[in-house]
Amino acid sequence: MSDSVWIVEDDRSLRWVMEEALGEEGHAVRSFADAESFRDALDRETPGLVVMDVRLPGADGLSELDWLAGAKPGLPVLLITAQTDLDMAVTAYERGAFEYLPKPFDLDEFTALVARGLRAGRGKAPELDRKARAGDALVGESPAMQQVFRTIGRLYQSEMSVLITGQSGTGKELVARALHENSPRARGPFVAVNSAAIPAELLESELFGHEKGAFTGAVARRTGRFEQAQGGTLFLDEIGDMPAALQTRLLRVLSEREYYRVGGREPIQANVRVLAATHQDLGQRVAAGDFREDLFHRLNVIRIHIPPLAERPEDIPRLAEHLLDRAAEETGLPPRRFTPKAIQVLRRRPWPGNVRELMNLCRRVTVMSPTASVDAEGLPAPEAIEGTRARGEDWTRGLREWAEQQAQAKASGIAETAREQLEQTLMDWALEKTGGHKQRAAHLLGWGRNTLTRKLRS
Numbered sequence: 061m062s063d064s065v066w067i068v069e070d071d072r073s074l075r076w077v078m079e080e081a082l083g084e085e086g087h088a089v090r091s092f093a094d095a096e097s098f099r100d101a102l103d104r105e106t107p108g109l110v111v112m113d114v115r116l117p118g119a120d121g122l123s124e125l126d127w128l129a130g131a132k133p134g135l136p137v138l139l140i141t142a143q144t145d146l147d148m149a150v151t152a153y154e155r156g157a158f159e160y161l162p163k164p165f166d167l168d169e170f171t172a173l174v175a176r177g178l179r180a181g182r183g184k185a186p187e188l189d190r191k192a193r194a195g196d197a198l199v200g201e202s203p204a205m206q207q208v209f210r211t212i213g214r215l216y217q218s219e220m221s222v223l224i225t226g227q228s229g230t231g232k233e234l235v236a237r238a239l240h241e242n243s244p245r246a247r248g249p250f251v252a253v254n255s256a257a258i259p260a261e262l263l264e265s266e267l268f269g270h271e272k273g274a275f276t277g278a279v280a281r282r283t284g285r286f287e288q289a290q291g292g293t294l295f296l297d298e299i300g301d302m303p304a305a306l307q308t309r310l311l312r313v314l315s316e317r318e319y320y321r322v323g324g325r326e327p328i329q330a331n332v333r334v335l336a337a338t339h340q341d342l343g344q345r346v347a348a349g350d351f352r353e354d355l356f357h358r359l360n361v362i363r364i365h366i367p368p369l370a371e372r373p374e375d376i377p378r379l380a381e382h383l384l385d386r387a388a389e390e391t392g393l394p395p396r397r398f399t400p401k402a403i404q405v406l407r408r409r410p411w412p413g414n415v416r417e418l419m420n421l422c423r424r425v426t427v428m429s430p431t432a433s434v435d436a437e438g439l440p441a442p443e444a445i446e447g448t449r450a451r452g453e454d455w456t457r458g459l460r461e462w463a464e465q466q467a468q469a470k471a472s473g474i475a476e477t478a479r480e481q482l483e484q485t486l487m488d489w490a491l492e493k494t495g496g497h498k499q500r501a502a503h504l505l506g507w508g509r510n511t512l513t514r515k516l517r518s
């Protein structure tokens with residue numbers, strides 16, 4: 061195969077820069093300013109690789125890709141694009157580009173990609189089920205998010221397990237959804253389970269379901285999350301918190317692709333893609349003996365890491381705009397906009413609650429701001445925003461999941477049960493903390509000593 065590289069790009073200076081860089085690497089280079097002259101030349105000769113801009117006069121690079129798939133199957137195309145969203149990443153791979161490169165790009169990266177493209181042929185890409193693609197947009201312009209998009213784009217025809225890491229609120233679940241929506245399973249269900257929010261003893265039946273009478277309280281047969289995710293994707297959030305016995309069981313299900321309900325005898329086929337997420341350092345947990353190494357390797361086939369929001373302030377302007385729009389949609393109020401000064405302040409904040417914190421700030425501003433435009437003075441203090449709290453303090457999320465579970469188990473009197481468990485937990489904690497000193501425990505809880513004594517008796 062020829063080593064020559066053809067460039068289809070209407071921007072003269074960019075064309076020149078690329079020509080120079082590739083010439084220095086020893087490639088024979090030919091350039092075209094539009095799709096028509098490129099097609100004419102292709103009638104007579106075939107290069108080793110094509111570098112093509114998505115936006116061209118008279119035609120766009122994407123339809124050129126479609127045409128090339130028929131006219132010159134196997135010819136690798138490196139797509140360059142000014143559009144940097146996830147959709148473009150997926151579309152590029154889906155239409156058969158072997159790689160795509162968002163502008164502005166690094167020339168070394170460019171020449172390295174060209175060299176790789178020349179070595180590899182061009183793979184045939186199957187059609188993606190586009191109708192099923194919707195959901196909440198994943199926004200990000202920082203190099204780190206571009207890398208995330210690229211990985212999602214590359215995996216669009218894949219069934220591989222992916223481990224998503226990042227602090228709470230960085231968007232791990234959204235990334236999992238994007239992986240699902242851009243996969244062959246897009247029409248199937250996406251089911252999320254948070255291992256940290258469900259008590260260890262309930263997690264097994266939550267995942268695998270149970271038969272009627274499997275244990276006290278199992279009054280009816282219940283389908284588990286694995287069964288609900290059949291044909292689709294199961295997202296296991298906070299996988300690091302999964303108890304050891306369940307880790308073993310999960311590993312078995314993943315390798316045997318079948319499982320039993322709790323108390324069940326019929327094996328159930330598991331046609332489920334598993335995506336997992338964690339805010340912990342799982343490698344370290346493996347080293348400490350708290351997480352099964354074999355399960356870790358099984359889940360960690362591909363790793364997507366999302367850095368904290370404070371490490372990618374470039375994402376804040378677009379993200380803030382997107383989240384303000386989302387808040388406006390949710391509340392039915394007119395969309396607010398931050399002034400450049402307000403954005404400057406937001407870019408410098410520490411964001412311990414990451415994107416979730418920014419989302420909450422946007423919701424608050426949407427409801428509270430008297431004007432459409434929000435200046436730095438109109439920004440709520442960081443402490444005032446929910447989601448700023450460190451992980452673990454936001455126990456209401458766990459509570460919601462618990463309530464959902466109770467509802468599914470058709471339990472009645474949910475609030476009363478919750479109140480009893482809440483008080484019992486707080487009393488146990490306070491007594492433990494004070495070494496059993498009732499007076500001090502009561503003080504900690506903000507109760508009188510008699511109230512505590514009475515509640516302990518009931």
Ligand SMILES: Nc1ncnc2c1ncn2[C@@H]1O[C@H](COP(=O)(O)OP(=O)(O)OP(=O)(O)O)[C@@H](O)[C@H]1O
Nearest residue numbers: 197198199200227228229230231232233234415416
């Ligand atoms: N890049 C992004 N673009 C748009 N919205 C985002 C992005 N990242 C996060 N969000 C939004 O921020 C919120 C938190 O994201 P998500 O629930 O995915 O985080 P998480 O990492 O799974 O958090 P946790 O570990 O606490 O479960 C969601 O409302 C999500 O839609």
